[in-house]
Amino acid sequence: MAIQSFIGRRKTSTARVYVRPGKGDILVNNKPFETYFVLPVQRNTVNLPFEVTETKGKYDVKVTVRGGGITGQADAVQLGIARALNTLEPETHNALKSNDLLTRDDRMVERKKYGQPKARKKFQFSKR
Numbered sequence: 001m002a003i004q005s006f007i008g009r010r011k012t013s014t015a016r017v018y019v020r021p022g023k024g025d026i027l028v029n030n031k032p033f034e035t036y037f038v039l040p041v042q043r044n045t046v047n048l049p050f051e052v053t054e055t056k057g058k059y060d061v062k063v064t065v066r067g068g069g070i071t072g073q074a075d076a077v078q079l080g081i082a083r084a085l086n087t088l089e090p091e092t093h094n095a096l097k098s099n100d101l102l103t104r105d106d107r108m109v110e111r112k113k114y115g116q117p118k119a120r121k122k123f124q125f126s127k128r
């Protein structure tokens with residue numbers, strides 16, 4: 001079987017996820033994911049697809065993630081893992097779908113406009 005990669009994106013982060021049967025090791029950019037994602041919230045985000053589908057410890061995951069901040073990267077990894085599990089075990093589709101793990105969060109930072117200090121903020125208006 002050829003190794004297949006699954007893509008997850010969030011904001012400006014992109015994660016390429018490789019999943020294969022194993023004992024549950026997760027490597028993110030060649031580091032254990034406990035050292036890459038320091039906060040427990042980010043670790044829970046990454047592990048959520050495994051907990052929902054009850055496949056924790058069943059697959060080894062190797063992730064290459066680029067761009068954005070650490071929280072956006074965690075969400076990108078989560079989407080990539082969810083897509084991988086959906087393909088490898090089609091019977092987990094309903095569990096992943098009901099927990100909104102297969103939906104890409106398309107919210108992006110709004111661009112800055114000219115004549116304004118930020119995207120929506122305006123310079124102070126002076127009548128006189």
